[in-house]
Amino acid sequence: MIIVLKPDYKIYIDFIKKEEEIKTPLFLFTDEHYLVNIKNKKRLNEIISTHYLLYKILKSKPQIYYNKKGKPYIKDKPFHISISHSGKRITIGISEKQIGVDIQKTDNRLVKISHKFVNARDKETLGFNINSLTLIWSAKEAVYKLDNNQVKFTNLHINKVLMQNKYSGQLLINNMWTVDYFIFEKYYLTIAKSKNNEK
Numbered sequence: 001m002i003i004v005l006k007p008d009y010k011i012y013i014d015f016i017k018k019e020e021e022i023k024t025p026l027f028l029f030t031d032e033h034y035l036v037n038i039k040n041k042k043r044l045n046e047i048i049s050t051h052y053l054l055y056k057i058l059k060s061k062p063q064i065y066y067n068k069k070g071k072p073y074i075k076d077k078p079f080h081i082s083i084s085h086s087g088k089r090i091t092i093g094i095s096e097k098q099i100g101v102d103i104q105k106t107d108n109r110l111v112k113i114s115h116k117f118v119n120a121r122d123k124e125t126l127g128f129n130i131n132s133l134t135l136i137w138s139a140k141e142a143v144y145k146l147d148n149n150q151v152k153f154t155n156l157h158i159n160k161v162l163m164q165n166k167y168s169g170q171l172l173i174n175n176m177w178t179v180d181y182f183i184f185e186k187y188y189l190t191i192a193k194s195k196n197n198e199k
Contacts, residue, residue: 001056004182009095009191012057013103016049016090046085053092054081069148082145089187100146100192104138106130117153125158134188139171139179142192146177 004011038044054062054074064072064081072083082093082101093101110133118128118136126132140156155174162170162178171179175195182189 001053002184004189006180006191008097008193009093009099011091011093011101011189011191012053013089013091013189014049014053014056015088016045016085017052018045022048022052046090049085049090050083050092053090057092057094067148069150071145071148082142084141084145086187091189093191098146098194100142100144102138102141102145102190102192104134104141104188104190106134106186106188110134110137119154119157121157121159125160135171135181135190138188138190139173139181139192142179142190143173143177146192146194 002013004013038047051062051064054064058074063075065075066072072081074081079094079096080098082099084091084101084103086103087105089103089105091101091103093099108130111130114128114133117140118133122132122136126136136158139158140153143156144151144153157174159172159175162172164170167183169181171181173179173192177192177194180191180193
């Protein structure tokens with residue numbers, strides 16, 4: 001497991017497990033019949049892995065709920081969570097403040113759909129190649145999750161790069177959100193926060 005620790009958030013990254021890799025996955029769930037209704041094997045493994053990673057983090061059986069917009073939360077816990085999957089990786093962000101977390105594996109298919117999420121300002125700020133496309137997609141996805149799934153990708157503009165080195169940096173989006181990013185293996189990890197850092 002990879003752990004990213006910052007003053008205002010903690011990020012946990014692990015591999016997505018297969019059902020058979022966890023001896024008794026049903027112990028993670030309050031409703032043992034929940035898994036029976038999930039037919040897609042990939043989705044099933046993602047759900048089991050999410051609960052298993054949270055179990056390792058919290059040291060107790062996690063009960064994940066979702067609000068009307070699909071934002072996850074854990075009842076009666078004094079923190080916010082955000083969850084993402086891509087490729088063989090899962091990530092969970094935990095913070096006392098609202099955050100949006102995304103992980104995205106570099107994928108050439110992003111080039112074909114780039115017109116749906118990249119605008120002229122983004123290209124001017126970050127350029128146009130598979131690495132910048134992955135970062136743009138992931139950053140906007142993180143903001144989307146932070147904003148309770150209400151903001152449209154086409155309305156998001158990457159204003160500038162606030163900080164940058166070889167494997168990490170920070171972006172400013174719409175002068176409203178900052179997005180920290182980290183690069184490892186072929187993955188981009190992004191964490192979106194409101195500039196005023198509201199709870």
